[in-house]
Amino acid sequence: MIEKIRKNYLSFLLCCMSIVPAAAIAAGGPVVELEIINHLFHPSELIVPANTKVKLIVYNRDQTPEEFESYELNREKVIMGGQRAIIFIGPLAPGEYPFFGEFNPRTAQGKVIAQ
């Protein structure tokens, strides 16, 4: 009896170990990080998988706020100085999607490349 319970318990553990990571990957999706330093985006080109929703984490390392802005991505998000923001983009068809920092549009330029 005890052996049977032990086997079932092990089977349950193995089942959980196989399911949990798969679920985490499915729920999480790709994560891409972007930094704002001295009113510049780093990196200025982000390569993301096409036709997939992507979680973009933007860290604003400057002390002043910046606005991530892109009509092509249909996203607009103010990131306060010294803070971070999460922006979900996509699923995107293959192509290039420019974005800029609305508070410093001359310097803060970048693009998302979906491929």
Place this chain on the structure above:
Amino acid sequence: MLHPWFKYGSQSGLPLAAILFLPALVLADGVVVDRVYDPYVQPLEKELEWRSLVVGDAEDPALDRLQVHRLGVGYGFSDRWSGEIYLIGADGGDSELEVEAAELEAKWQLTEQGEYAADWGLLFELEKEFGENQWEGATTLLALREWGRWVGTANLALGYEWGREIESEWETELRLQGRYRLQESFEPALEFYVGEDYRGAGPVIRGSHRFTGARSLTWEFGVILGLDGVSPEQSWRLLVEYEFF
């Protein structure tokens, strides 16, 4: 929004009893046509907003040429909350345009844009008419979903109005918008409105222009046509919004 049709009825000398016994007309609460709200909030963003509605109904002189204007000042307090204060004026055609009510509005962004199948928010409104002891409060569920360049937005409002000279009542409104993101300066849309004794639908166009210094001007213009015999024939709406930091 308070009932400008009710206000017009009061100002034009219609007996109160007549107003109370014409629920289909007066307590349509009427001006259901308004902007369709998205659920998003931008911290630090300030805005000046002017909204105008002009009703045309040749079959009903009491409603024909009714104008409602709203002037608002707003601010994004955080990445979740924004607030706006409005002054509301009405002009029944014969009477002078004057400020008749004020409204407080708070928007709560519930989810990150694009995180789920739809984006969600809540809008809270409280309006007080100056001349009469008349109030209205409403909570509106805001939902938005993208399908590529298409954007669908739904506003479902539950409101309660009360005052000495009106019958207190609950009311609901549904506002729907389907918009195509053609280009930033020009986006065509279709809107559909359902409220108590109102059904209307019609085309709307909108656009935005960006200025230097993170300033932008957004405009919306359209006409909503009544879909039944009770609803006004046309409701022309215009919105101009200046956003800055």
